[in-house]
Amino acid sequence: MVENHEIRRENAGVTGKLYGIGVGPGDPELLTLKAVRCIGESDRLILPAASKETCYAYQIAVAALPELAEKECICLEFPMIKERECLEKSHDEIYHKIREYLLQGETVGFLTIGDPSVYSTFEYIRKRVAAEKFEAQVINGVPSFCVAAAAAGRSLADSGEQIHILPASYEDGGEALPGTRIYMKSGRKLGALKKQLLHEQKTGGKHYDIWAVSNCGMANERVFHGLSELDENSGYLTIVIVKEMKAETV
Secondary structure, eight states, rough: OOOOOHHHHHTOOOOOEEEEEOOOOGGGOOOOHHHHHHHHHHHHEEEESSSTOOHHHHHHHHHOOOGGGSSOOOEEEOOOOHHHHHHHHHHHHHHHHHHHHHHTTTTEEEEBBTTTSOOOHHHHHHHHHHHOOOEEEEOOOOOHHHHHHHHHTSSSSOTTTTTEETTTTSSSOOOOOOOOEEOOOOOOHHHHHHHHHHHHHSSOOEEEEEEEEEEETTTEEEEEESSSTTOSSOOSSSEEEEEOOOOOGO
């Protein structure tokens, strides 16, 4: 992303605002009052997807707020790739489309599933907004891993235990980390993750309580207790939680 001082001067005095609105993991009843207010204040909404029908965040929000169907929504699809140069170019293009509305002084709501501060596409745009001196505000949503723990009837951490949040789509599996590991958005890596955890249990001398939740809070939610139940094809929105068991509880 290149600094542009001409753009900074052009933006001086503009009152456009961008909200990054977390809608929670899937249950429309978990939409916060603040999220509802900010959605209502937005002149238009940005959906990080190809269409309303394929945008999880929109489907959650419209279930809670049917009137949302009447609000103008702009669909901007984010590429799911790791090549930095291509990602930067794509994010710049998306930002410049949003920037047009901010220059008009509009309040724009960017809907995101879960919380905008955890592995969210919103952060790529927020940094660009901040660099050009527009106002950007994060509206927190209920984190999916907290709801996943509740769905499975588990605690993420007890007295003195650590919690580690990991992207399951990357190579470092966090095997050496103590306490509880939370693997987000496992998707196509579920099979590899399952093999890794099986290997750990056989060779590492540690005991784990393992559970997973796919499509957390949605109508098609599934809860898996133990690796034997874990379906490798359960989808992108699958959270796997691995809690190291203390010796006295095994």
